[in-house]
Amino acid sequence: MLSIWGPDTKLCDRVSRREVLKIGALGMGGLSLPQLLQAESASGKSKRKKAVIMIYMCGAPSHQDMYDLKMDAPSEIRGEFRPINTKVPGFQICEHLPRLGNIAEKIIPLRSVHGSPSGAHDSFICYTGRTTRNQPAGGWPSIGSVVSKLQGSADPAVPPFVGLAPNTGHPPYGSPGLPGFLGVSHSAFRPSGPARKNMVLNGIDSSRLNDRKQLLASFDQFKRDADASGSMQGMDDMNQQVFNILTSNSLVNALDLSQEDPAIRERYGKGDPKNFGDGSPRNLEHFLMARRLVEAGARIVTLNFGRWDFHSNNFSGLKSSHLPLFDQGLATLIEDLHERGMADDVAVVAWGEFGRTPKINKDAGRDHWPAVGGGLIAGGGFKTGQVIGSTDRLGGQIEDRPIHFGEVFATLYHHLGIDYTTAPIRDLAGRPHYLVDNYTPMPEII
16 A cells, blocks of 8 residues: 555644555455556556446336336236326326426336346346356456446546445345456445445544545645655556545545535435335435536446335335435436436436236235336437337236346446457456347447
């Protein structure tokens, strides 16, 4: 790790050299920033600003209560929600998603997503496009880890892969970064997870952390003195990049929502930062933070939203605690990306690991249904304003245009400018692997 000051040196705000250099281990799984940046350099990082924001809907939402309502089905199938019309001919959406309905020309509902091998809860397939079966040694990496490996940072002061998912009561909901065989240097940077304790410099109170002027001033003075003496020329290139990160405001500013226009913050709303049951928060500020992070240079930002596993009281739970907040956060994010001219560069995906049963159970809930689920795509310069896929009259089987998770991942890699047809990643045994298995980008939207 980078060493600059003597062992007993204290900075002007009484932060020791050792405490400051803890920042160097923030990024990926506790590795030092020189190690992280060395990996990025070896991968040949790209300067393109293409990015993906992925929203994992913990516990799997019921597609037939959101984008694929079945009004011709019997009452024990269709439920109590009613559809509303949108600007897109032939596309109706749930009455509790009016804001998404108002921007229907900017979204692509997916009504026929499949690929989950069982009804077991796990974010794995949503973050990797693969199942947990027959994994190579070390396990499959998530899309964020793959992009970190292949493209590195778009901005040396911002990690390429940021995960806003906190720990959850049900660990598979937590999506801790999933670096798989690519190693912890390509894990997600998690300001909402375990890395938070490092962000407060091991017990230094928030008021001192927030007032960074003196700390930055001391860094700036050192840089001027070092440049004048020529000592910076002897530093390893990776350490110089670490130095740039430590003396940059880019990441901290992106995470600091107080710097955002108050009107924009109000549009996004706050939601609820507390975990919902054993799932994730319904934190609307994460949607805004995701936009700020990709704007600052992050390539992949993931966030988890709520707990959609309504085996009982499905309709009351959806309309009171989930759909209105999800509608506000996602619609605002998509509108914001368009207003800022970022919609072509940033792709947005929202989905869960499977669908829910067509038949409503005795507790007014829907159970697990791996045969078919749903999702939503926006941005990415895609051909939006269309619905892809369909299910049968009861919403339980795919009738037209099956969409595998792997197809969506191929589409996202294509958007990012990564050649998914090559085999650029190798497992712990040195065996090469394709990024997706026999899937190609969705031709309807490219």
